[in-house]
Amino acid sequence: MGRLVVVSNRVPVPDKKGTAPAGGLAVALQSALEARGGLWLGWSGQSCGEDAIGPLKTLKDGNIDYALTDLTEKDVEEYYHGFANRVLWPICHYRLDLAEYGRREMAGYFRVNRFFASRLLPLIEEDDLIWIHDYHLIPLAAELRRQGVKNRIGFFLHIPWPAPDVFLTMPVHEELLTSLTAYDVIGFQTVHDRENFADCLARQGLSRRLGESRFSVGERTFTAKPYPIGIETEAFAALARRAGETTLHRRMLQSLDGKSLIIGVDRLDYSKGLTQRIDAFETFLTRHPDNQRQVTLLQITPKSRSEVPEYEAMQRAVAEQAGRVNGALGTVDWVPIRYVNRSLRRPALAGLYRMAKLALVTPLRDGMNLVAKEYIAAQNEEDPGVLLLSRFAGAAAELKEAVLVNPYDVEGTADAMARSLAMPVEERRERWKGLMATLRKNDVFVWCDGFLTDLAGATLPRIRAAS
Template sequence: MERLVIISNRVAEIGEKTQIGGLAVGIADALSRGEGLWVGWNGAVSGPGEDPATSRKQHEAITTLTFSLTEEEHENYYLGFSNRVLWPSFHYRLDLIEFSEAFAKAYSSVNKRFARTAFPELKSDDLVWVHDYHLIPVAQELRKLGSRHRIGFFLHIPFPSAEIFSAVPRHEWLRECLFQFDLIGFQTNRDLENFRLYLAEHADVEFISDNLIKAAGRIIRLGAFPIGIDVEQFAAMANKVDDAVELERMRRDILGRIQMISADRLDYSKGLPERTRAFLEFLNAYPEYRGFAEYLQIASPTREDVLAYTEIRTELEQLSGAVNGKFAEFNWSPVQYINRSIPRDKLACLFHASRIGLITPLRDGMNLVAKEYIAAQPADDPGVLILSKFAGAAEQLEEALIVNPYDAGEVAGAIRRAVTMPLEERQNRQRKLLDRIKTTDAHWWQTTFLEALGHAPYVSTQSTQSTKAAKIVRIR
């Protein structure tokens, strides 16, 4: 049986399920089927003179192989090219790009480290699955080392329009790196179409079919594989009684109050200030809900060393204070803002107790919080999901109230509709949404991707030292 090798920027603690998020759930489930290897950064930064040596851990049949980054690598590869160049551009924020040659050099160099760490561990029949924008050059580096493995790449964030991607510094190099994968997977059909259009305009590519291209002398499979969650696990957490959450829910019921909730990383792509302005618009447009509607915004800190994230935090704090300053009463605050991480089991209970899930990113690859909100809802009295049309999840979750996050009035109107939606309509929408996230859960995601990778063409070389003599071999 083929062994699965995962290469990703970070590696989860396999044995500690409370730490596993959406991406890690799907990966851990894939690895748990047999022997597996997971290679990545351990999150540590080595000080001057310290040795960033690799560390090996074993959890049943799963081996994790991790290493630290130097301070320079962390600054230039991670905070630099990955999060000051690729992240903003893939989220349509070219105005936030900060590029330097040092960033590009470190990005290339660290990807070589990933490949050189993984390559000696590879067995001849391994399937290699590389994750996300941090590691676009890994397949190219593995090929240089002589790898003939089938290597798949999955992009967890959006793939931008052809015009946007062509403005990314080093986009031609990134494109050629992608051509060294056997399968390139995206979250949505929109992302896939954006990539096709970019190739049609900017690359010498032969389109063999909707999901096969010939580029750089190789045949590459393309596909959309929307990531899912472990629905049963999250629903089980939501149905456990949390005394503090339950007491607060009972208080709201007695006072006739309605809670809406959102939970995001504190990131400019999530549309947090725009969402707060939409709630302010709701209170202005529908004054009868003053004193009754409550908005709980959980924004966990992230990438605090990047200036754009400091600025978004300041803006959000000022907006939250302004709304409360205008409308709060001695026993009611319209906005409750939490700037720290909340454990997933607590978050599940909060979703369960909230009448509205307000998930309105300006741009998102998928947004698993939307699916978690659905999984957490009680069947007899479910809440309503309000979802941005720019979240990848909107392509699947069409029974949600789909909104334009840039239009505060439209979002305010959707809140009003959600508040007044009849029980029968809420139940009908919830049933359809729940069926869909169960059908395309985390297990389905990884199984579908790996089946496509297993059936992809792959490179066979005459020499393990060079891929110049490569030929295409179709399997099965």
């Protein structure tokens, strides 16, 4: 049985104590790598001058080898800040108005993918399975194939795949689509994403569909399927139970002074619907004034991609909007919105999820959104909170018992907040049971197993985190 080779833009390298970041994706992939023996390669996060890129930085932790490469400042600007995050990201999130295509950035994106291929090539062994992640590295398999790599190569897209009329507006759409046909297995978050991809191929005449999940290009075939990503459900539930006993939890409860907590946790991004959410919360308070002084919205929004002008402008807009609502509706002893512009550690988040009566997960477009799943896992089964979820999040395809809303409908979302907060405990329990059953059935390890089994073309040992 060959090794697993994972390639991603960034790599969660263990710290000096051997502790790796605790996100569910990292946990699952590290478990898979440890089970099979493996290599994880990606960008170090460091940039340097044109002539300063040195050898790979390597680290071994147990059965896993980590390999990190620096990029030049030009590479970072063109590949990462440029094409990946100012063309692919907005287009995949249906924001054509924010896509800034330039030939220089496009060339940098393909150049860096060739560079990643050259760094990976000497490390590949004959029986390795290669699993490449996300929109930064779409052309990587095609570059490896050009250099003679015959290993099975899979790709998973963590963000949405847009409809043809959106994707095909990109000047290099055909080259990207053709690059994807070099993979053996392509994974999407939802059936809808896979069908959008299939429609793009059909529109361009790039492949023939052989069945629901099988496609052919010339003499080779590949699989394209939905593999909805999960979380480490039981571990996160246990984390939330323990967090309820911490000093932070007690301080937060004391500061609420009996008020119900509503929570939103999102990276600062225009896809998350933050301004619409604050509008909806303000509308909820004005249409249902009995809730004033009875609820507090805690919006945790870490900064994101501050080098990109659109994100700087959005940061100012969201902060000003929250301030305006607080100024208009707040009192001396009640602040409607607590706006936190930094990240919190997962144990702290788990505890906050557990005490929140309502979670607002209302992106305008999202590949999956694991906050929705973490919130459900964190709940007290005797008195669970309610998940209010955008229909345009990938999670909505699985989490049918959530209260589904259209985030563009501000008044409808506001009324859904009121219904959710007034929901009887019996209905909350019933909804939570269905949601939790889904999370347990399809956790992050099931996701990992399913993809790798299809990639290997054979049954593999099941992957589980250490208990």
